[in-house]
Amino acid sequence: MPGYIIQRLLQAGLVMLAMSALVFAGVHAIGNPIDLLISPDATQDIRAAAIAHYGLDQPLWRQYLAFLGRLLSGDLGRSLVFNIPVTELVFSRMPATLELALSAVLIGAVIGVPLGMWAGYRPDSVVSRGIMAVSVLGFSVPTFWVGLILILTFAVNLGWLPAGSRGPTVEVFGIGWSFLTLEGLRFMLLPALNLSLFKLALMIRLARAGTREAMLSDTVKFARAAGLSEFTILRHHVLRLISIPLVTVFGLEFGSTLAFAVVTETIFSWPGVGKLIIDSITSLDRPVMVGYLVLVAFLFVTLNLVVDLSYALLDPRLRRGRHAA
Amino acid sequence: MTLLQVRDLRTHFLTRAGAVKAVDGVSFELGRGEILGLVGESGSGKSVTGFSLIGHVDPPGRVVGGSIRFDGQELVGLAPPRMRELRGRRIAMVFQDPGATLNPVLTIGQQMVLAVQAHRRLPERDARALAAERLTRLGIPEAPARLDAYPHEFSGGMRQRVAIAMALLHGPDLIIADEPTTALDVSIQAQILVEMRALARESGTALIWISHDLAAVAAVADRIMVMYAGRIVEAGPVRATLAAPRHPYTRGLLDSLPATTEPGARLRQIPGHTPALLSLPPGCPFAPRCGYADATCMTAPPVIEQDGRMARCHHLLEPSP
Ligand SMILES: Nc1ncnc2c1ncn2[C@@H]1O[C@H](COP(=O)(O)OP(=O)(O)OP(=O)(O)O)[C@@H](O)[C@H]1O
Ligand code: SF4
Ligand SMILES: [Mg+2]
Numbered sequence: 291m292p293g294y295i296i297q298r299l300l301q302a303g304l305v306m307l308a309m310s311a312l313v314f315a316g317v318h319a320i321g322n323p324i325d326l327l328i329s330p331d332a333t334q335d336i337r338a339a340a341i342a343h344y345g346l347d348q349p350l351w352r353q354y355l356a357f358l359g360r361l362l363s364g365d366l367g368r369s370l371v372f373n374i375p376v377t378e379l380v381f382s383r384m385p386a387t388l389e390l391a392l393s394a395v396l397i398g399a400v401i402g403v404p405l406g407m408w409a410g411y412r413p414d415s416v417v418s419r420g421i422m423a424v425s426v427l428g429f430s431v432p433t434f435w436v437g438l439i440l441i442l443t444f445a446v447n448l449g450w451l452p453a454g455s456r457g458p459t460v461e462v463f464g465i466g467w468s469f470l471t472l473e474g475l476r477f478m479l480l481p482a483l484n485l486s487l488f489k490l491a492l493m494i495r496l497a498r499a500g501t502r503e504a505m506l507s508d509t510v511k512f513a514r515a516a517g518l519s520e521f522t523i524l525r526h527h528v529l530r531l532i533s534i535p536l537v538t539v540f541g542l543e544f545g546s547t548l549a550f551a552v553v554t555e556t557i558f559s560w561p562g563v564g565k566l567i568i569d570s571i572t573s574l575d576r577p578v579m580v581g582y583l584v585l586v587a588f589l590f591v592t593l594n595l596v597v598d599l600s601y602a603l604l605d606p607r608l609r610r611g612r613h614a615a
Numbered sequence: 616m617t618l619l620q621v622r623d624l625r626t627h628f629l630t631r632a633g634a635v636k637a638v639d640g641v642s643f644e645l646g647r648g649e650i651l652g653l654v655g656e657s658g659s660g661k662s663v664t665g666f667s668l669i670g671h672v673d674p675p676g677r678v679v680g681g682s683i684r685f686d687g688q689e690l691v692g693l694a695p696p697r698m699r700e701l702r703g704r705r706i707a708m709v710f711q712d713p714g715a716t717l718n719p720v721l722t723i724g725q726q727m728v729l730a731v732q733a734h735r736r737l738p739e740r741d742a743r744a745l746a747a748e749r750l751t752r753l754g755i756p757e758a759p760a761r762l763d764a765y766p767h768e769f770s771g772g773m774r775q776r777v778a779i780a781m782a783l784l785h786g787p788d789l790i791i792a793d794e795p796t797t798a799l800d801v802s803i804q805a806q807i808l809v810e811m812r813a814l815a816r817e818s819g820t821a822l823i824w825i826s827h828d829l830a831a832v833a834a835v836a837d838r839i840m841v842m843y844a845g846r847i848v849e850a851g852p853v854r855a856t857l858a859a860p861r862h863p864y865t866r867g868l869l870d871s872l873p874a875t876t877e878p879g880a881r882l883r884q885i886p887g888h889t890p891a892l893l894s895l896p897p898g899c900p901f902a903p904r905c906g907y908a909d910a911t912c913m914t915a916p917p918v919i920e921q922d923g924r925m926a927r928c929h930h931l932l933e934p935s936p
Contacts, residue, residue, distance in 0.1 A: 506673075512716035514671055516730040516781060517703030526729055530720045605720060606765040 298598060302591045309587035310361060314354050317580050344370075357580070366581030371573050376581035380563060386456055387555070387562030389469045391547035393482040398489025399540055405490075406497025407524060407532075413502060421494060428491025437484045437557040444480060452477050454559040481558040485551060489543050496539055500532030507531070534604050541597040542590075549586040618788055618821050619645040619668075624681035624691075626660075626667045635892045637663040637676065639845035647788065648819040650812065652832030652853060654868065655842035658889045661825045664842070665791040668823075669706055670698040686788065704734045707782035711794040713774035717766040723750075723777055724762030730781050749780040754810065772803035779811060786818065793825045808835055829872055833857055841865045844890055844900040851924030859934040861919075861926040863905050899929070907932075 332340075341347050345356060360367065366376040406425075409418040445453035457477030459466030468474030501524075504510060509531065513523045548563070555564035563582070570578035602608045626638035637660045645651055653661050666672045668683060670690060683690040685706065690698065702708075710716045718726055727746035728739055737745070743762055750758035753776040766774055775795060782790050792811065796804035812835045815822045826832050832839055832853065839856050841849040841864060849862035860866045867885035887904040896902060898913040905912065911929045918927050 508710055508712060508715040509718045511671070512708075512710055512778070513718075513729070515669055515702055515708035515710075516784075517699050517701070517733045518729055519699065519733065522729060522733065526725075527718050527721070531718065533720075606722075607719060607767045 295599070298595055302595055305591050306584075306587060310358060310584050311354065313580055313583040313587070314357055315350070317576055317583075318350060318353075361584065366584065367577035369570070369575055369578050371570070371575045371578070376577050379566065379578060380582060380585055383561060383563045383566045385465050385467060386560060387548055387551055387564060389467055390478065390481055390485065390555075390560060390562060391544055391551060393469065393478060394485035394547055394551075395489055395540060395544045397482060397486040398493050398543070399536070402490040402493025403497045403529075403536060406494035407501045407528065409494065410498040410501025411505060411520075411524060413498075422498070425491040425494040428487045428494075431487075433484060433488065433553050434557055436487055437481075437554055440480045440484055441557070451480055453480075454557070456561055481554050481560050484558070485547060485554045489547075492539060492543065493536065496535050497532060500535060501528055504528045504531045530604075534601060537600055537604060538597050541593050541600075545590050545593040548589060616647050617644050618647045618649075618686055620682075620684040621668075622682040622684075624664070624667060624683060625679045626663050626672055626676055627679045628676040630675055633893050636845050636895070637892060638667060640681070641842075641845070641847055642681075643840060643847065643850060645789070645821050645823070648815070648821055649838065650815060650822040650824060650836045652836030652839040653823055653825045653842060654827065654829060654832055654839065656827070656868075656885075656889050658892075659842045660845040661842055662793050665708060665793050665823065665825055668789075668791060669702050669708055670695070671702070700734070703730060703782075703787075704785040705787050706789045706791065707785075707787040708791045708793065709775075709778050709782050709795045712798045713771065713778045714766070714798070716778055717774060719766055722763050722765055723769075727762070727781055727784065730784055734785055745784065746780070749783050750777065752783070752814070753777070753780040755780070771799050772807065775799060775803075775807060776810075779807075779814075783814065783818075783820075787820060789821045789823070790815070791823045791825070794827070795824075796831065797826070797828070804831065805834075811835070829857065829868060841868070844895060845892060846900070846927065847925070848901070848928070849924075849926045856924065859932075861924065861931045862928050863907050863930075863932060864901050866932060867904075 345353055348356070364377065368375055369379050372379055405421045409421040412418050441453050444451045455477065457468045457474035458471055459468045459474065460470040462470070469478060505528070509527060510523055513527050550564065551562060552564035552568055554560065555562045556568055567579065567582050570582070621644070622642050624638055624641040625636070628635040628637055641664060653664065655661055663672060663676065667678050670693065672678065678691055681691060685701070724743055724746060728742040731737055731742035731745055747758040747762060750761065755761055755773060755776055769777060779795070795811070796807050799807065808831055811822070814820070824832060824835050836853045838851065839853045840847050841862065843864050849856065849860065849865045856865065857869065860869060871884050885904055890896070890900055890903070899905070899908070899916045902908040902912040907930045916927050916929045918925060919931060
């Protein structure tokens with residue numbers, strides 16, 4: 291097991307290195323930020339001074355090495371627009387995205403897994419067909435459209451919920467969270483639902499496929515032969531049998547929502563990381579883009595690692611190396 | 616005393632192509648503590664018979680006719696909750712592959728506690744104690760500690776012992792063992808066979824031992840039933856039946872055993888293969904493969920009962936000299 295962890299950590303480091311190079315090169319290909327930063331009628335001297343100040347006169351590989359050096363010390367540079375460190379900027383937006391993403395994934399799992407298990411348990415029933423129809427909708431209807439419909443219905447027509455932005459926050463450990471107040475939850479409900487629809491669809495699919503397969507297994511036959519009730523079999527045997535793919539998808543969906551809640555955050559003017567990256571792309575705020583993408587890569591690598599290690603918790607056969615043939 | 620009385624049991628799979636008559640008119644009786652071997656080639660309906668007895672035939676299968684009286688109670692048509700109360704408590708079942716039947720992601724203890732609590736309101740601690748006691752009886756060393764182990768941490772033979780211990784949890788009157796040793800090493804097979812026979816004897820549990828393996832059945836069973844295409848073709852005391860089979864199919868099964876042929880000689884396999892249950896020939900279903908078949912075999916063979924034995928054939932075999 292320790293060998294396995296070290297191996298995985300090395301892999302993660304390599305992925306991060308490759309990722310940082312790609313991101314750095316890619317972002318440099320999209321345009322010269324200096325044109326945005328200083329007025330076109332500035333003198334050559336001022337222009338040269340600015341270029342030298344931001345290190346943009348150096349060859350690309352030098353800029354990259356400098357970037358990498360700073361990266362290793364946790365410094366992602368300063369935003370050209372806000373003039374504050376990128377890490378500070380991203381992390382100030384992170385809690386908003388974090389609570390939104392987590393509630394979306396939780397809604398998807400808590401509702402989707404039982405529905406999917408039912409659909410897998412009684413695949414031919416009318417209810418199951420209804421559940422599958424919901425899941426097909428969740429996959430095929432675009433997020434932005436659902437977001438707009440939600441706003442139109444619940445905010446504009448019914449006036450029950452706010453149309454956008456984040457509610458009041460409460461400080462815990464020096465970080466502002468909005469899910470702790472009822473008012474904050476009112477603001478969060480629509481964007482969270484909007485984001486959760488796809489995850490709900492995915493969880494339904496996975497839970498259904500897993501349950502269908504598990505119901506035919508000898509494990510379930512044996513549990514039935516022992517006189518266990520169907521509910522106990524689903525709750526204890528089947529749920530554990532199907533938990534590995536569910537946890538994987540839960541983790542990866544959580545990660546991708548953290549990184550790419552862009553559409554929903556834009557529609558609901560949710561002040562999270564997604565909105566920040568859209569803004570920084572329009573203003574060619576290069577350090578923010580680079581820093582953000584590197585952080586996202588870091589996030590995914592970490593989540594993958596956590597998911598892999600949690601397999602060991604869920605699947606006892608992996609826990610003690612590979613000795614069980 | 617009769618524990619189980621099965622009359623004309625019919626279990627069919629109602630598929631799109633038609634009714635697959637997996638069990639088609641099976642009748643037998645089983646006394647308390649009696650050990651019955653059920654043999655037949657693959658697909659003859661042995662497992663479906665077993666699942667019919669515990670009321671758990673996979674869809675689209677269904678018991679479409681007949682009667683199963685268990686200790687005076689009719690099981691065919693019994694409400695599912697009543698049937699569930701019997702399953703595991705009074706009728707238990709053990710399957711072929713313990714690696715597949717035990718849940719790989721739950722500990723042995725967790726699984727056994729679930730099985731205990733399915734029928735008894737026992738606190739977890741007492742349920743674990745009961746589980747450990749049963750494991751010890753099945754010869755699993757350090758049973759209390761092993762409750763926290765996972766199935767993959769046991770060898771195949773030990774896993775099957777765990778499964779048998781689970782079947783014994785509630786002291787059932789009947790255990791249906793569906794090829795419980797087929798997946799194990801030969802030496803382990805023999806051990807488990809002997810132990811299970813001893814346990815059944817000791818606790819007065821009746822046992823239906825399903826197997827392809829005539830030698831295993833000869834070693835455990837009091838009586839034997841030979842199944843072909845969903846029917847019982849021959850039944851009787853195990854020694855007498857195997858010493859002098861009356862049905863050509865039983866003869867064929869015996870002749871294909873390695874031990875009965877000269878060393879080095881080719882095994883005499885029964886020619887042909889089990890018929891498709893959707894298109895059974897009229898008359899005796901074994902006729903296309905039977906060396907004794909003639910025109911009369913195109914009509915349904917009679918059931919002939921004689922000195923405690925039964926066979927379903929037009930031309931019963933005479934004991935060979
Ligand atoms: N789910 C099913 N759908 C349709 N037919 C089935 C199904 N399950 C079993 N059958 C039919 O029932 C017949 C008997 O199957 P069964 O499993 O009882 O055979 P068996 O004697 O136990 O064979 P084996 O020695 O291979 O275990 C099979 O030939 C098959 O045609
Ligand atoms: S009835 Fe005829 S075909 Fe069938 S087993 Fe007897 S002899 Fe063979
Ligand atoms: Mg079988």
